[in-house]
Amino acid sequence: xxxxxxxxxxxxxxxxxxxxxxxxxxxxxxxxxxxxxxxxxxxxxxxxxxxxxxxxxxxxxxxxxxxxxxxxxxxxxxxxxxxxxxxxxxxxxxxxxxxxxxxxxxxxxxxxxxxxxxxxxxxxxxxxxxxxxxxxxxxxxx
Numbered sequence: 001x002x003x004x005x006x007x008x009x010x011x012x013x014x015x016x017x018x019x020x021x022x023x024x025x026x027x028x029x030x031x032x033x034x035x036x037x038x039x040x041x042x043x044x045x046x047x048x049x050x051x052x053x054x055x056x057x058x059x060x061x062x063x064x065x066x067x068x069x070x071x072x073x074x075x076x077x078x079x080x081x082x083x084x085x086x087x088x089x090x091x092x093x094x095x096x097x098x099x100x101x102x103x104x105x106x107x108x109x110x111x112x113x114x115x116x117x118x119x120x121x122x123x124x125x126x127x128x129x130x131x132x133x134x135x136x137x138x139x140x141x142x
Contacts, residue, residue: 023124062095083132085129093129
């Protein structure tokens with residue numbers, strides 16, 4: 001029989017956030033292969049308008065926070081860790097759902113792959129929330 005060791009909650013949450021970062025990176029990488037995308041980048045166009053230093057800061061924060069959650073999921077104390085995972089996952093999953101709603105009109109087109117990534121991201125966020133919510137408690141012996 002193969003041993004099945006219990007994985008602690010911090011490792012589970014860390015793995016989830018790392019998974020999300022791979023999903024983000026590959027979705028953006030494949031998006032570069034859609035018609036006209038490179039030309040839009042060269043013209044400093046984004047889906048939300050012209051590229052500006054402020055917009056790049058916003059885009060950076062959107063990726064910095066989940067990146068930091070990989071580290072925070074290991075380092076933070078349990079109570080702060082639990083709630084930071086729940087809160088960040090709720091906020092970022094809401095952003096993903098809004099992106100999905102915005103892309104529904106392109107279903108069947110070039111961005112169907114992107115919609116797939118967004119759906120998987122929402123599922124991973126849901127799993128983060130579920131695992132964090134069910135954070136194991138120590139039994140206190142009286």
